[in-house]
Amino acid sequence: MLLEVRNLRVTYRTQRALVHAVDGMDLLIDTDENFGLVGESGCGKSTLVKALLRLVPPTALVEADVLRFKEHDLLSLSDARFRRDILMREIALVPQSA
Ligand SMILES: Nc1ncnc2c1ncn2[C@@H]1O[C@H](COP(=O)(O)OP(=O)(O)O)[C@@H](O)[C@H]1O
Numbered sequence: 095m096l097l098e099v100r101n102l103r104v105t106y107r108t109q110r111a112l113v114h115a116v117d118g119m120d121l122l123i124d125t126d127e128n129f130g131l132v133g134e135s136g137c138g139k140s141t142l143v144k145a146l147l148r149l150v151p152p153t154a155l156v157e158a159d160v161l162r163f164k165e166h167d168l169l170s171l172s173d174a175r176f177r178r179d180i181l182m183r184e185i186a187l188v189p190q191s192a
């Protein structure tokens with residue numbers, strides 16, 4: 095398994111409201127698999143990827159039952175080790191509007 099996501103929830107806390115941008119998402123991607131995620135604007139695609147890469151704003155709340163990439167438990171991995179071992183080495187993000 096390359097990526098295992100179970101019950102991912104990402105909540106943006108704004109001054110006016112809580113925005114439940116991702117609410118209970120499961121995702122399993124195998125090592126030999128190409129995966130495309132399609133959905134209408136605002137459905138949470140970018141939020142999913144930003145949450146995995148820890149690029150959501152600090153006011154956002156990221157919760158999951160399982161968040162695993164290869165042998166790494168992303169729920170317990172420190173930010174320092176995440177930056178050293180994973181960010182841009184194992185997982186990279188190419189934004190649409192760079
Ligand atoms: N920084 C933010 N603060 C508050 N709400 C946000 C923020 N970023 C995205 N959202 C909201 O989260 C939802 C999902 O957005 P997004 O992940 O960008 O969707 P997509 O990439 O599928 O178009 C939308 O309702 C969007 O308005």
Ligand SMILES: [Mg+2]
Nearest residue numbers: 136139140141
């Ligand atoms: Mg997007």
